[in-house]
Amino acid sequence: MVTKWAVPVQNRLPCGRGSVSTVPANMSYTKLATMSELPEGALIEVVRGKELYALCNVAGEVRAMAGVCPHHGGPLGQGGLEGSIVSCPWHAWPFNSKTGACEFNPDLRVPVYAVRVEGADILVDIPDA
Numbered sequence: 001m002v003t004k005w006a007v008p009v010q011n012r013l014p015c016g017r018g019s020v021s022t023v024p025a026n027m028s029y030t031k032l033a034t035m036s037e038l039p040e041g042a043l044i045e046v047v048r049g050k051e052l053y054a055l056c057n058v059a060g061e062v063r064a065m066a067g068v069c070p071h072h073g074g075p076l077g078q079g080g081l082e083g084s085i086v087s088c089p090w091h092a093w094p095f096n097s098k099t100g101a102c103e104f105n106p107d108l109r110v111p112v113y114a115v116r117v118e119g120a121d122i123l124v125d126i127p128d129a
């Protein structure tokens with residue numbers, strides 16, 4: 001029996017299944033929280049679909065980053081915030097909330113997203129679900 005693949009060969013994962021998108025995802029500003037949920041100095045986790053985001057408020061500036069640690073997948077939004085540094089709750093790797101860079105290895109980055117605050121709503125420029 002011959003298997004027909006819906007995914008082009010060049011886009012398949014190494015296991016031969018699924019796909020790796022070669023087209024940038026569409027992005028749009030999406031409400032993820034309100035300012036009352038994120039007072040100054042707070043760090044929260046937001047779940048949207050299958051994605052996790054970590055939002056923090058650094059001296060009144062709202063920042064958004066991917067919510068999964070690149071080390072072993074710790075939930076960054078459940079970690080700690082000290083100044084502008086988000087620490088993973090599992091093994092304490094520190095990430096700059098503005099750049100996403102790991103403090104001890106700047107080549108290691110967590111995606112960060114543009115944020116707009118409209119009224120009380122926090123809108124984050126994230127990939128469309």
Ligand code: FES
Nearest residue numbers: 069072074088091
């Ligand atoms: S999973 Fe985040 S530091 Fe290990």
